[in-house]
Amino acid sequence: MTEILDGKAVAKLTNEETAKRVAALPFTPKLAVIYDPENGGSELYVGMKSRKAARLGMETVDIAVPADADTASVVATVKQLNEDSSIQGILVQSPLPGEIDEQVIFSAVAPAKDVDGLGAFSQGLLFADAPAEYTVAATPKGVMTLLEHYHIPTKGKRALVVGRSQLFGRPMMALMLNADATVTIAHRYTPAEDLKAALKQADIVMVGVGIPNFIKGEDLQEGAVVVDVGMNVVDGKAVGDVDFASAQGIASYITPVPGGVGPMTIATLLENTVTAAELQAK
Structure with a gap:
């Protein structure tokens, strides 16, 4: 039985907390x-x-x-x-x-003021796992919030990040390393046979390459947690980078598209903004 990682529901909780924090500012x-x-x-x-x-x-x-x-x-x-x-x-x-x-x-x-954490300063602190105040890119931070909400463990797990962009793949890799996962990163130049081998070993799969239905259910390890960051339009409908239909029944958890990572990204960006405002108010 595959459980849905409901980004809309978790984003609603995040937004409610953000609104309270906004109201408390002068x-x-x-x-x-x-x-x-x-x-x-x-x-x-x-x-x-x-x-x-x-x-x-x-x-x-x-x-x-x-x-x-x-x-x-x-x-x-x-x-x-x-x-x-x-x-x-x-x-x-x-x-x-x-x-x-x-x-x-x-x-x-x-x-x-770097509320999406994409500057070299913020990303340097992230990769150093520094004990300091810094902003983390909204999409991967939102993914981590989603995993934490559903109590999905990362420590000691084998995580595969497919995609190496500054907006998602690189900071996602760093966050998972900081959360004690063993991380593999793949990208467009990873040979297909190597990607398939990595997918079969991964406990947690995170995909953001912008290719519709790039990963099929048959590619996954039984029971893998699947986080689909892709947002593509096919025949007028939004679809992810993972073939949702074939992954159901194989994945233990999966994010839908739409309604998964997208709402978390926006909620996290606004959460980061109010955090920046609070720090500047001090």
Whole structure:
């Protein structure tokens, strides 16, 4: 019997706690979002984040990056936001247009306002498992919250992370290492036979490669926990990177798409924003 990891339900609990924390602040937290208005996915996500933030008592300001912008101009925008005391959090919604160097933009965000934890400073502390205040990228942190809510153990477990992006794969690997899992990471250049072998050994499988139904139920170890970070549209419907139908009955737990990791990402981003506001208020 496969149990569903209900991201919508857990995100609701997270959001309720965030709203209480927002109400306790002496000011209204404000999140600035830098994004590409020509990217349909970004436009959708930014709208969802703004609506949810408003419901939790936060303000947002959306900053559209024009198609002809370069890295230097976006860095200049980030620096202005860094110096703006009315802004507590800055989110860079990837992908940005053209040839903009996103790594430079991520690390231009002041660590105190880096609410998605994508800057080199925050990620360095994560990889060091440092005993300090720092922000963790919203998607992998949301995954960890989901696992903790369902009391899924990580210590000593074999975890496979499929995907190596700065937004998901790399910080997910670090979080699982910090949680005492034995971690393997795979990506687009991993030979198919090696990936299949790793899948058959993995107790926990976390996938974010952007390929619909990339992993089938037959690829999994019996009883594996499956976390699907993929969000793809096939024939007008949202599907993940894992073939949900074939994984049911083999996986012990699985996240649905939609309704799994997506709601956790938004809830965690806003949770990170109120944490940044609280620290700045001290």
